[in-house]
Amino acid sequence: MEFTSVEGEQRYAALVRAAATCVVGLDFDGTLSPIVDDPAQAHIHPDASDVLVDLATQVQAIAVVTGRPARQALALGGLEEVGNAIGDAGKELYLFGQYGNERWSSTNRRVISPRPPHGLATFLRELPRILRQADAADAHIEDKGLAVAVHTRRLPDPRGAFERLLPLVREQARRHELTVEPGRNVIEVRSPGMHKGVVVETLVRELEPGALLFAGDDLGDVEAFEAVATLREQGLPTLLVCASSEEESSLESRADVVVKGPEGVLDLLRQLTVDARDLRA
Known part of the structure; x- marks a missing residue:
């Protein structure tokens, strides 16, 4: 260490x-x-x-x-x-x-x-459109029940896809009063607080x-x-x-x-x- x-x-x-x-x-x-x-x-x-x-x-x-x-x-x-x-x-x-x-x-x-946060189900339905908009349609979507995670790790350009997606996901999450947690080539959306x-x-x-x-x-x-x-x-x-x-x-x-x-x-x-x-x- x-x-x-x-x-x-x-x-x-x-x-x-x-x-x-x-x-x-x-x-x-x-x-x-x-x-x-x-x-x-x-x-x-x-x-x-x-x-x-x-x-x-x-x-x-x-x-x-x-x-x-x-x-x-x-x-x-x-x-x-x-x-x-x-x-x-x-x-x-x-x-x-x-x-x-x-x-x-x-x-x-x-x-x-x-219970799952209000607005998460609607956000999940809208997510494929956001992925297409960011040229990341093949990103892996993980439905966690109380959150949704978008993984770009398996895409040809993981970091580029992550950086294109993050502002779009933030904006859509804001509309549904959800919070965004970025990680290692993953963007998670969940309830605030x-x-x-x-x-x-x-x-x-x-x-x-x-x-x-x-x-x-x-x-x-x-x-x-x-x-x-x-x-x-x-x-x-x-x-x-x-x-x-x-x-x-x-x-x-x-x-x-x-x-x-x-x-x-x-x-x-x-x-x-x-x-x-x-x-x-």
Whole structure:
């Protein structure tokens, strides 16, 4: 792992000292799961389950916070089984799907979900026309129930199609009072008022942790990073981790630690587990 400053090293050391009361928040795609062309095949890194279960013995709780539907993340991550093992250690695994609109935990094993946002069905019907207008008719449309995601990754010019689509999607979403969340060659449209920063605030309010780590990889994690930065200003020990890639590096300037993709995130979590265990020995 690469600290971005001396302060980053100091924040890591403070987090290790407070590990027993630390909540660890983790994005899914690009952070726990490698980015792939087909989002339905984005399985969690094969080492992640063991790393998370081991980490849970040293921290207060772990929360996976994703734009994916909760049930999809549960399946792709094998998170029910991970939750069982974490529960056996006397700890809890939380999953917040669709940017926090859905919630599941290893104690309450049902997905709590609101109704789809008003206007989303109309937006979805209008979307093929917008794709044709942007010369991106073959973009993959993913209906998440509470959101719609448009993936340009499999197009001949993914970035160009993304940049043509984004202003058109923003304008159409605005007409339906929906919010737009751009990511790595994906544009997501969903209801306003919920984002990963709200999830961070919820975790702090409900769990009252003594420290907080959040790891993410793209623009969908900005609000979480901002919420953590606010908690830092209030005196809470925190650590911000960027899982960087050649495609996306927007979080690097905000992070305390920069690592390379999911493997780098898991290496950091392994190190945190070892350092916390050694300190308590």
